[in-house]
Amino acid sequence: MMLAVSYPLLLLVIGALLLLGSWAPMMLRRLPLSLPMLCLLAGFGLSFTNLVRLPAGPLGDGGVAEKINEMIVVLALMEAGLRLDRRFSLRRWASVWRLLLIAMPLTIGTLLLLGHYALGFGWPASLLLAASLAPTDPVLAADVQTGPPGAGEDGETRFALTAEAGLNDGFAFPFIVLALLLERGVADIGHWLAADLFGELAVGLLVGTIVGRAVGYLLFELPAIKLSNTGEGLAAIGATLLCYAVTLMLQGNGFVAVFVSAIAIRSTCPDDAFHVTMAEFSAQVERVLVMLILLVLGWGLGSGLLQAITPMGVCVALVLIAVIRPASALIGFAGSREGRYARMLIGFFGIRGIGTLFYLQYAFNRQPFAEKQAIWAICSLAIAASVFVHGILSKPAMARADARRLQNQEG
Template identity: 75%
Template sequence: MLAISYPLTLLVVGALLLFGSWLPMLLSRFPLSLPMLCLAGGFGLSFTHLVQLPPMPWGNSDLGEKINEIIVVLALMEAGLRIDRRFSIRSWASVWRLLLVSMPLTILALMLLGHYFLGFGWAASLLLATALAPTDPVLAADVQTGPPGSGDDGETRFALTAEAGLNDGLAFPFILLALMMQSGANAFGHWLAVDTVGELAIGTVVGLVVGRSVGLLLFRLPSIKLSNTGEGLAAVGATLLCYAATTMLHGNGFVAVFIAAIMIRVVCPQDAFHVTMAEFAAQVERVLVMLILLILGWGLGSGLLAALTPVGAAVALGLILIIRPVSALIAFRGSRESGLSRRLIGFFGVRGIGTLYYLQYAFNRSVFAERAQIWAVCSLAIAASIFLHGLLTKPAMARADARRARRSSGTREDLLLTEPR
């Protein structure tokens, strides 16, 4: 349980709301990010007596799991609303390369490292690999596309945004596979047919139906369309409605929410209300993220890394510096993307809240002897990603944006939902 007084709780919540609104504007001038400051702040709090948490606050916390789940689905809605490019197999080619080549290669590499170098069982190795393989839609805002309607921001930002929007849903079946392996059940056929293909199909259909229906409610009802209210809360409502409906039907809610966001954009792509919804979802998400990262920072300073070995540290850092970049370069072999774009897409595979959710989901449902080591490796990977990517994002993406601006005459405007501003 969290040992914190009621007045201190109000103080923390008030500070999060205030600084969550003010700090992004201040930090725009520096190579710093809000997640970096929250993680560092939580780490500093671990050396005080203001907050007292269990040594492992995440492993069996239903509340923590639900908070992270909400953060992820809000981020998926926001990411989908940001995308201005029309959907097609060809124009989304970079996304398919990342999802169908880079992510499986990352899972395979991490699973082998977990088993043969860290000494984990196959189930624990798969859990470690799947939790770390997907990029995060929450902490990757600085490398994603701009607000809805701002036009195509180039292949680098588009690929990172769309990848983060879809890979959570595609990775989740492998979390279920790890749990099945840990339980000793021999149900691979059920996992493939029901937990993977069936849930993805249901998520896709529900996302299409809910997204189209919500889009019509928002933009097409004569005289009483919901967008006239200007209430960004509609984004949260659409997110929760879509996710809940999908999970009640035993579908993949992550895929459903992202597809629903894409469909909402398609209904009336030029309406400024998309910006309002995306900004409101981002504001709610930001406050929750600050809270989670403060707690994670506290854990880093209070024993969460105690089980970390040199090999585990090498695996965590190797993911960011070697495995993800190399897998992305392999995925883009034969593509027309520039060398700079390939390197940026490969390097900025941010890890974060999604990893926390996967681990909480798994550890709340099964017992893994390797739990402490998995938490240590994943926590280090998240912290390293937050600081390393946070420091390098602004200069690297500024260079990419400047290069794209010089080549803007070649933009394919027929691929956009809206005209560039």
């Protein structure tokens, strides 16, 4: 991603992003607007000026944008894990397993079939489309996620959406790898299942647990000096990068490892206020990077990124948000104790975002796909639609859910 922009203008944009990232959340609290919406609109508007110029295919080519998005996702995973007050257990996290093991595979399967039979893509490209769009995003979902660490239980809806977004990036990534292998014609399903899926997940779980326990000890329980006494939120970034790097070196699933490490850190001295400091610092760094990426995405939307989309592609992008994800989640929650309104919210607020951009960049930077432009167009439209539809509806819907939960507690 190369920006043809003057140095003073670049400084101006960075300064404006920093100020906007600090000011906008407070100002937009009572409005049906979100910071991602403003960034997309700003980028879209810039596409009609000569202030910023990007080369053709800026979102899919080059490793810089891929690495930025990768860092955004891992920081978001750390933040999401630190925000969860609920202790981990198979029973307490039942809603998450329903989303990961039922709703997500149904979404991938449905999109896979639509990609091949409705859009005419080859099976590898269809799988890439499905795996890129199936997971929800931990980055753009602040309005539907749990509050800061120590804020207490925010209800099953917020918990399920936060924990799902923290885990499903890691569960989707092996299917991106499978799409690449299929496109190259070298896919060995047995090896993929053993190594790329279950093997990497196991390594990620193990490394995440070990690193999280070790970092938690250093932060909160070290006899000589507890690092939490320093009050440096930078520790969260260090823990994120350390865990992610070690897992990659051991050929494990880094996304799963980072989220699991965050859960392990959160379980260490859970009442310590330093958890809030780390989560807030991660969110601040992540927010600035997200704003930059969304400006670029908005620029792309106004500069031809959607040229390759077809009417059927538009339908697939919109049906994913309005039908496929909600229906898959409702099926996943069949027989559960969750109320109808909670199920509907969990199903509807499956927000798409930065993770999808990273998956596509990862795939296209390693393997050419004939369907590349069409896939970019569909995914970009789905992200934009999610940003606006979910951004407008999330605050009133979640406010109603919170009110119902408090009413039930009082009753």
